[in-house]
Amino acid sequence: xxxxxxxxxxxxxxxxxxxxxxxxxxxxxxxxxxxxxxxxxxxxxxxxxxxxxxxxxxxxxxxxxxxxxxxxxxxxxxxxxxxxxxxxxxxxxxxxxxxxxxxxxxxxxxxxxxxxxxxxxxxxxxxxxxxxxxxxxxxxxxxxxx
Numbered sequence: 001x002x003x004x005x006x007x008x009x010x011x012x013x014x015x016x017x018x019x020x021x022x023x024x025x026x027x028x029x030x031x032x033x034x035x036x037x038x039x040x041x042x043x044x045x046x047x048x049x050x051x052x053x054x055x056x057x058x059x060x061x062x063x064x065x066x067x068x069x070x071x072x073x074x075x076x077x078x079x080x081x082x083x084x085x086x087x088x089x090x091x092x093x094x095x096x097x098x099x100x101x102x103x104x105x106x107x108x109x110x111x112x113x114x115x116x117x118x119x120x121x122x123x124x125x126x127x128x129x130x131x132x133x134x135x136x137x138x139x140x141x142x143x144x145x146x
Contacts, residue, residue: 042089081110
């Protein structure tokens with residue numbers, strides 16, 4: 001009886017081996033993806049003079065994270081914004097007015113708080129005081145002026 005059904009038994013064993021191999025590869029891949037996709041929280045107290053550009057870079061990372069995970073539900077996006085931003089931003093957020101209930105309202109409120117208003121006089125003064133350093137190329141100097 002075993003000899004007659006030996007071919008079927010062999011195929012079943014191969015099938016189950018392939019099934020378990022695929023399941024193992026999927027679990028390994030899912031674990032690696034979970035480790036790769038996390039982003040660091042935003043620290044509003046680190047270098048307060050450069051908070052605006054740092055906040056813009058962090059928002060870009062958040063958008064990459066949201067896009068990579070295919071998150072489209074507004075409530076989940078808002079929850080991720082506040083969760084990934086970290087406890088310091090959460091503490092600031094609850095003290096702000098006009099926080100709203102949507103992702104865009106929360107993001108706009110945080111943008112208003114973290115992006116300082118530029119002073120035209122200060123920008124002119126900084127531009128006029130800029131000089132090319134001895135080791136700086138023309139293109140580097142022009143990039144810094146922008």
